[in-house]
Amino acid sequence: MxxxxxxxxxxxxxxxxxxxxxxxxxxxxxxxxxQVNFPGAFNKIMFINLETDFNNDQEIDTLLFNIITNEMKLGFYDGIKLTPNIDSSRFIVGNHFFQSNLIYENDTINWNLLQEINRQYGTDIIIVIDSLNYIMDSGTETNYYSIPNEFYKFRELSIEVYWKMYDIYEKKIIDSFVYSDTLIWDAVDTDLKELDKKIPSVLSCVKEVSYFAAVDYSSRIFPVWKTQTRxxxxxxxxxxxxxxxxxxxxxxxxxxxxxxxxxxxxxxxxxxxxxxxxxxxxxxxxxxxxxxxxxxxxxxxxxxxxxxxxxxxxxxxxxxxxxxxxxx
The missing domain is CATH 1.25.40.10 (Tetratricopeptide repeat domain)
Structure with missing residues (x-):
């Protein structure tokens, strides 16, 4: 050991x-x-994002898919840095679209397809996003009692991810977990233009919350170093x-x-x-x-x-x- x-x-x-x-x-x-039964012996790990329709319009949102998948990849890479037995060379990201109905046939896992992925990429553990949802709220308020008037602006972004983790070799589900988190950005200024500069863009907020979703999940499924005082x-x-x-x-x-x-x-x-x-x-x-x-x-x-x-x-x-x- x-x-x-x-x-x-x-x-x-x-x-x-x-x-x-x-x-x-x-x-x-x-x-x-x-926190899960993570196998000590494995070849490679693959991350697959099955969520492609972020606007609920029955269309593949290619740009958002690539941005979100890439940010989560970076989150996993940084999470892996805290592990004692995994390095980035053993972590593969499925950057192309995987059809959910091919992985799940009649609500049953298509192990044959997963085994084909194993043969093609040499990966025996797969981390899957089954579904991914974002909810955003934002607004601006004015304090008329201050001189000059003060403006307050906020943006709140919530994320919910349905994670799954599969051991292809053993044909079993290692983890099934619903992750949720909310990040808030806010600022105060007397100038509305300056105030707008202090709040990140919607895209930047989506990137940040996606990144931390992967970082947090990696700390759940991987053994990680932690600092203590004696x-x-x-x-x-x-x-x-x-x-x-x-x-x-x-x-x-x-x-x-x-x-x-x-x-x-x-x-x-x-x-x-x-x-x-x-x-x-x-x-x-x-x-x-x-x-x-x-x-x-x-x-x-x-x-x-x-x-x-x-x-x-x-x-x-x-x-x-x-x-x-x-x-x-």
């Missing part, structure tokens, strides 16, 4: 030695599992400062050897801090079970809210790691 965690300290080393606070913080990046006790005695320095240099094993000397210290505060730090060290080296054990010992020595919260975080991470085993 791929590495599930990376870290970096916040702030300079001067924080470790001259801060009055016993704790220092560090930033870690962990992998959040997909804490380390750098104060306690001189040895704790040395251990913190070693940890800051990435020498967690050496730092742990120092902390282990204090886990049975007569001062329970010192012992609790040592165990807390050992829990963090265990998490950093990806031994989540030992991390939970050390955190629990720390809490048993000193019942602190921070430690209790950390135990909950570690248990949640253990659950996430179990889910990730089939996704990476």
């Amino acid at each position: 791929k590495k599930l965690l990376s870290y970096s300290f916040w702030g300079a080393l001067i924080l470790l030695f001259y801060s009055c606070q016993p704790l220092v913080s560090l930033q870690i990046e962990t992998i959040k599992p997909s 804490y380390l006790f750098a104060e306690g005695n001189k040895q704790f400062k040395i251990a913190a320095q070693l940890a800051n240099e990435g020498k967690w094993d050496s730092a742990s050897e120092i902390w282990k000397q204090y886990v049975k210290h007569v001062d329970k505060e010192i012992a609790s801090r040592a165990c807390f730090n050992l829990a963090l060290a265990s998490e950093i080296i990806e031994n989540i079970d030992h991390a939970i054990q050390w955190a629990q010992i720390s809490y048993d020595l000193k019942e602190k809210k921070r430690t209790k919260y950390y135990i909950l975080i570690l248990k949640s991470r253990k659950s996430e790691i179990d889910k990730l085993k089939g996704q990476l």
Whole structure:
């Protein structure tokens, strides 16, 4: 399995030695599992937009189709940048029109057609937009009580996307999800011409809301990196400062050897801090079970809210790691 965690300290080393606070913080990046049963083994992913009639006039809106599909492609590309196991070379966009009635025959999925797509493009996962709707509202209001008069303008654009995700190899639906979101742009000015310049064009608004629809959906279906903050006790005695320095240099094993000397210290505060730090060290080296054990010992020595919260975080991470085993 791929590495599930990376870290970096916040702030300079001067924080470790001259801060009055016993704790220092560090930033870690962990992998959040997909919210769906995302397969870890796959060849390529294809994105298909089946929505071609945006004006409901029974005609294909080629220009809008190309603009919206392209913006969603960019959204997926940026979403993929946050994943640990997918790169853009494995993501294909179906830029031509796919007829919905060919993919769905009598409300049944035409797996033969999907398998033909697999043979043609080498893709075994397909992300499909079944339907896509936009609702826009806009207006201008005048405040006559201000001198000079103030004008307020807004534009509100809502999007609703019916997403589906298919595993062609297994012939199953991975995800079926209705996504909805609303973006609002507004501005105030005393000059109507200047006010109009502050509000994006309708096309720009459509692009933006389409882009974020793809970004948001990618965070649902793909495992993604997420940033979290952890804490380390750098104060306690001189040895704790040395251990913190070693940890800051990435020498967690050496730092742990120092902390282990204090886990049975007569001062329970010192012992609790040592165990807390050992829990963090265990998490950093990806031994989540030992991390939970050390955190629990720390809490048993000193019942602190921070430690209790950390135990909950570690248990949640253990659950996430179990889910990730089939996704990476």
